Structure formats: structure tokens, C-alpha cells
Amino acid sequence: MTAVASESEATFAAQRQAELRRRALAPWILMLPALLIVVIFFGLPMLLMARMSFNLHIDQRLYVPGFTFEHYVNLFSNPLFTNAIWTTVQLSVLASLATVFIGYVFAMLVWLKPPRWRLLMIGLALCPLLISEIAIIFGWWMFFPKNGLLSFALLSSGLISDKISLMYTEFAAFIGLIYVTLPFCFFILLSIFDGLDKRLLEASADLGASPVTTFREVLLPLTWTGILVAFSQSFIWTIGTYATPSALGPDTLWTMGFLIQEQMLGKHNWPMASAFAAVLVIGVACVMAITRSMQSKRTAFHA
Amino acid sequence: MPEAAIRRSAEPFLFRTLAIAFTVFIVGYILVPILVTLVMSFNDAAMIRFPITVWSLRWYADFFGSAQWTDALRNSIVIAAGTAVISTSAGILCAWAFQRFPIPGRDALYVLIMLPLFMPGVVLGLGVAIAFGGLSIGGYSFYGSRAMVMLAHSLWAMPLVFMLMEATFRTVDNRIVEASYDLGGGPVRTFFEIVLPMVSTGIVSSLLFAFVISLNEFVMALFLTDRDTQTLPVLMWLSLRSAGTPRLAVASVILALTVFACLSLIMLWYIRQLRKVSQ
Numbered sequence: 001m002t003a004v005a006s007e008s009e010a011t012f013a014a015q016r017q018a019e020l021r022r023r024a025l026a027p028w029i030l031m032l033p034a035l036l037i038v039v040i041f042f043g044l045p046m047l048l049m050a051r052m053s054f055n056l057h058i059d060q061r062l063y064v065p066g067f068t069f070e071h072y073v074n075l076f077s078n079p080l081f082t083n084a085i086w087t088t089v090q091l092s093v094l095a096s097l098a099t100v101f102i103g104y105v106f107a108m109l110v111w112l113k114p115p116r117w118r119l120l121m122i123g124l125a126l127c128p129l130l131i132s133e134i135a136i137i138f139g140w141w142m143f144f145p146k147n148g149l150l151s152f153a154l155l156s157s158g159l160i161s162d163k164i165s166l167m168y169t170e171f172a173a174f175i176g177l178i179y180v181t182l183p184f185c186f187f188i189l190l191s192i193f194d195g196l197d198k199r200l201l202e203a204s205a206d207l208g209a210s211p212v213t214t215f216r217e218v219l220l221p222l223t224w225t226g227i228l229v230a231f232s233q234s235f236i237w238t239i240g241t242y243a244t245p246s247a248l249g250p251d252t253l254w255t256m257g258f259l260i261q262e263q264m265l266g267k268h269n270w271p272m273a274s275a276f277a278a279v280l281v282i283g284v285a286c287v288m289a290i291t292r293s294m295q296s297k298r299t300a301f302h303a
Numbered sequence: 304m305p306e307a308a309i310r311r312s313a314e315p316f317l318f319r320t321l322a323i324a325f326t327v328f329i330v331g332y333i334l335v336p337i338l339v340t341l342v343m344s345f346n347d348a349a350m351i352r353f354p355i356t357v358w359s360l361r362w363y364a365d366f367f368g369s370a371q372w373t374d375a376l377r378n379s380i381v382i383a384a385g386t387a388v389i390s391t392s393a394g395i396l397c398a399w400a401f402q403r404f405p406i407p408g409r410d411a412l413y414v415l416i417m418l419p420l421f422m423p424g425v426v427l428g429l430g431v432a433i434a435f436g437g438l439s440i441g442g443y444s445f446y447g448s449r450a451m452v453m454l455a456h457s458l459w460a461m462p463l464v465f466m467l468m469e470a471t472f473r474t475v476d477n478r479i480v481e482a483s484y485d486l487g488g489g490p491v492r493t494f495f496e497i498v499l500p501m502v503s504t505g506i507v508s509s510l511l512f513a514f515v516i517s518l519n520e521f522v523m524a525l526f527l528t529d530r531d532t533q534t535l536p537v538l539m540w541l542s543l544r545s546a547g548t549p550r551l552a553v554a555s556v557i558l559a560l561t562v563f564a565c566l567s568l569i570m571l572w573y574i575r576q577l578r579k580v581s582q
Contacts, residue, residue: 031397038415042430045430046430147350210314277426
């Protein structure tokens with residue numbers, strides 16, 4: 001009798017053990033496909049790329065196994081490359097500032113406007129996100145040149161007397177970059193605005209503050225985190241992109257993305273391309289880390 | 304005091320004018336490249352030049368008559384469909400694991416899965432090309448194959464699906480899942496017969512968003528495709544570098560139409576689900 005009881009108890013315990021083990025194993029089985037994709041197609045390539053950046057590049061072969069810091073030294077001493085890094089950072093900072101400004105005003109207007117406009121405006125903001133970057137580039141490519149729409153419109157309205165071309169200028173590259181990053185900024189900032197109580201504005205006005213004061217003292221501090229996130233998002237996006245600036249900007253506008261592509265596909269110098277990519281990744285990671293720390297400092301302050 | 308009073312009355316007017324001016328600017332800014340492309344695709348001439356004098360569907364006929372361009376479109380659609388399937392199934396399973404189970408190192412895993420989304424396409428393309436450049440399995444060259452591009456595109460699509468589905472799974476009532484277990488439904492059966500139908504809108508959205516991301520992406524595809532597998536955006540990029548013709552405008556319009564067809568599908572599905580709920 002007792003033997004039977006302890007036996008069934010033992011099977012019960014074993015079943016429980018198996019159940020627990022199954023429960024511990026189940027999430028890993030579920031996560032397996034996603035983790036495989038991330039580890040094999042992201043983790044492994046990143047490690048190999050880091051290794052590749054120390055390989056040698058001898059007489060036009062893709063790479064020769066070896067170990068050298070040559071490419072990193074080259075990267076930070078050759079004026080061609082240092083200029084590219086500097087240009088990219090400058091372009092990204094300026095484009096991101098402009099994007100955040102436009103996105104901020106846009107999001108604020110959508111927030112303040114009556115709800116019937118809201119869906120229309122959100123649909124509008126989705127457009128650049130849903131259209132391929134190449135189609136956007138091509139759209140601006142037809143807008144800016146001498147025979148493009150801008151020149152034609154200005155000429156036929158009598159504002160100018162001769163055809164003008166803004167193609168292959170830094171301004172064109174700028175317009176294209178802002179266009180692509182605008183939706184990200186807009187949606188980040190709109191979600192921040194939607195979390196605010198509109199009565200704050202009335203309260204501030206009732207207490208005698210002018211709209212400018214209300215903006216500076218109430219709205220800006222409340223949306224500061226959103227501005228930071230939007231800025232870093234669009235900075236990360238612009239620093240890595242190469243198609244828009246190289247297609248719309250002047251030939252001398254060499255960004256890091258363009259040089260990576262050039263070294264990889266044009267010059268077949270894989271180690272150099274990898275060194276460049278490694279610097280880019282470190283830059284992106286730094287921006288993300290800085291944003292995170294500033295964000296958490298602010299929340300800690302408010303708490 | 305009167306000065307202040309004038310300022311008070313002038314201020315709303317000033318802000319209203321500024322708001323209208325900004326709205327006009329932003330609407331124009333966003334619509335200009337879209338409308339230019341749409342208009343140009345109906346141009347008859349071989350040159351990109353304004354004003355357009357003769358209108359025709361010549362370049363549409365040209366696009367669909369050219370094997371190179373229709374092949375590129377087919378490649379794009381096949382790769383996008385593959386990306387949608389791969390990233391949606393992987394992303395859903397992973398999000399369900401995060402929702403149902405206590406996972407050791409949860410935050411670190413979350414960051415690991417989301418990380419590729421923040422990497423520039425040029426870096427991901429380069430990395431994958433270096434890692435799998437010479438790989439061929441049983442005579443099947445992996446590099447340049449469509450499968451390679453699908454997996455590379457999943458690096459961007461999968462984190463998005465994961466994020467979307469994680470939010471969707473949070474709306475699932477846990478009591479229904481427990482009830483299914485109590486009634487004898489195993490975890491697998493519960494997942495497929497109870498949970499998935501409840502989040503069908505999320506799944507359809509995930510599939511289509513992944514599809515759209517892959518369809519539009521061209522930097523990774525540029526690094527990873529060869530002549531036979533190149534996608535439509537890659538072909539557009541390469542021909543833009545040599546010479547722009549209205550054919551490119553047609554290609555842009557077709558790409559955009561495919562995307563908007565996907566969006567309409569999401570909307571239709573959503574409306575259908577709402578109807579079902581209200582009945």
C-alpha cells in the first residue's frame with residue numbers, strides 16, 4: 001500500500017520535474033528562430049567585419065589575412081577620410097537639427113488642430129516612410145535641375161528670368177535627407193505631445209503668460225526628452241545613409257556611407273571598408289548610449 | 304498699456320498666419336516629389352524636362368515590355384514575400400516567449416533582438432557580404448541568392464514585427480489562455496487555435512509591414528544581389544547613376560502602388576475585424 005503510494009508520488013514528482021524543465025526550455029525554443037537570425041546574420045557578420053578591418057590589403061586583392069592597424073591609422077590621418085568623417089558628422093547634425101525643428105512644429109500643429117485634420121496629417125506624414133528612398137531621390141532629382149519643375153515653375157511665374165539649377169548642391173542633399181528622416185521625428189514628437197494635457201496651455205495663459213513664455217516655460221521642458229530621442233534617431237539615420245547625399249549632393253560631398261560603398265564595390269578594399277564601418281557602428285552606439293544616459297538622468301531628476 | 308493691448312490682439316493673428324504658412328509649406332514639401340514622379344510617368348518624351356507637352360502611356364508599356372525590369376519587379380516581390388514570412392514567424396514566436404515566460408537576461412535579449420534595427424543598411428550589407436561572400440552549400444551559391452537578401456532584410460523587419468507583436472500580445476486576456484489550458488488544450492494547440500486568431504490583425508499588419516520594408520530597401524540588396532537577382536530599387540539606383548528616363552518614374556509609381564495596395568489590405572482586414580466584433 002505504502003509502496004504504491006510512494007511509487008505514484010515518485011512518478012508525480014518526475015512528471016513535475018519534466019514539466020518544470022519543459023517550462024524552462026519552452027521560451028528558448030520559441031525564441032530560437034529570432035535568435036538564430038540575429039546571431040548568425042548580425043552578430044557573426046559584425047565580428048567578422050571587426051576582424052576584417054585588421055586584415056591586409058595587397059595589390060588589388062579583396063584582402064590578405066594578417067594583422068595591421070594600418071587602415072585605422074589611414075582613416076584618421078588621410079585628409080580624404082578625415083574630411084569625409086567631418087563632412088558626415090556636420091551634415092548629420094545640421095540635417096537632424098532642421099528635421100527636429102520642422103518635425104516639432106508639425107507635430108505641435110497636429111496636436112493643437114481640431115481632430116478632423118489629424119488623420120489627414122498623419123497620412124501625409126506616413127508618405128515619406130512608405131515610399132522607397134530611391135523613389136524619393138528620383139522625385140527630387142526631377143525637381144531641382146535646370147529643366148526640372150522648380151526652374152520651370154519659377155520661370156513661368158516670372159520670378160526669375162533664366163533657368164536655374166539647384167541640383168548637385170548641398171542644399172538639395174539637405175532637402176532630401178530631411179524628407180527621409182522627417183516622419184521618424186514627427187511620430188516620436190507627436191506621441192510625446194499626445195501625452196500632454198492641453199489644459200496646461202490654458203492654465204499658463206490664465207496666469208498671464210504670453211504664448212512665447214508658455215512655450216519656453218511649459219511646453220519645451222515637457223517635450224525635451226522627445227526632442228532628444230527624435231534628434232538621436234534622425235542623427236543615427238542620416239549618418240548611415242549614403243544614397244540621398246551622393247545622388248543629390250555635389251560630387252565632392254563624400255559621406256562615410258558613400259566611402260564604405262566605394263571601398264567595397266569600387267576599390268575592392270574590404271579591410272578599409274570594414275574599418276570605416278566599424279567606426280560608423282561605434283559612432284552610432286555612442287550616440288545611442290549618450291541619449292539613453294541623458295534620458296534616464298532626466299527621468300531620475302523628475303522622479 | 305495700449306501698446307501691450309495692440310500686441311495682444313495682433314498675436315493670435317500672427318500665430319494663425321504662421322500656422323497656415325507652415326501647413327502649406329509642409330503639405331507642399333511632402334507632396335512635391337510624389338506628384339512630380341506621378342506626372343512624369345505619363346510623359347511621352349525620352350527626356351526629363353518640364354513642361355511636358357505630349358502625354359502617353361508609352362513608358363508604362365516600355366516597363367512591362369522589358370524583361371530586365373519585369374524580372375527585377377518579380378525578384379522584389381519574391382524577396383519581400385520571403386522576408387515577410389521569415390520575419391513574421393520568427394518575430395511572433397519570440398514575442399510570445401517574452402509575453403508568456405520568465406526569461407533570464409530578458410533586457411539583454413531584448414536589446415540584442417532590437418539592435419540590428421538601429422544599424423545602417425550599408426554596415427549590415429557589408430557585414431553579411433563579408434561573412435557569407437564565398438559560401439555555397441552543395442553547389443548552390445548562397446551569395447547573390449534571394450534567400451540571402453531575405454535573411455538580410457529580416458534583420459530590419461523582424462525587430463519591427465517583434466515590437467509590434469509584443470504590444471499586441473499584451474492585449475490578449477490571459478484568462479482565456481488559462482481557460483484553454485484547463486479545458487485540455489496543450490500549449491501548441493492553444494497558441495494556434497486560441498491566441499493567433501485573437502491577434503490576427505497584428506499578424507496581418509506585421510506581414511505587410513515586413514513586406515513593405517523589404518520591397519523598398521535597396522542598400523543591403525545592392526551589396527547582396529547579382530545581375531539575376533537584383534531587385535527593382537537596385538535596378539533603379541543603378542540606372543539613375545547612368546541616365547534618368549521617365550521609365551524610372553514608372554518604376555517608382557509601381558513600387559508605390561504595391562505599397563499602397565498592401566496598406567489597403569491592412570485597412571480592409573481591420574474593417575472586417577471590426578464588423579465581426581460588432582456583430
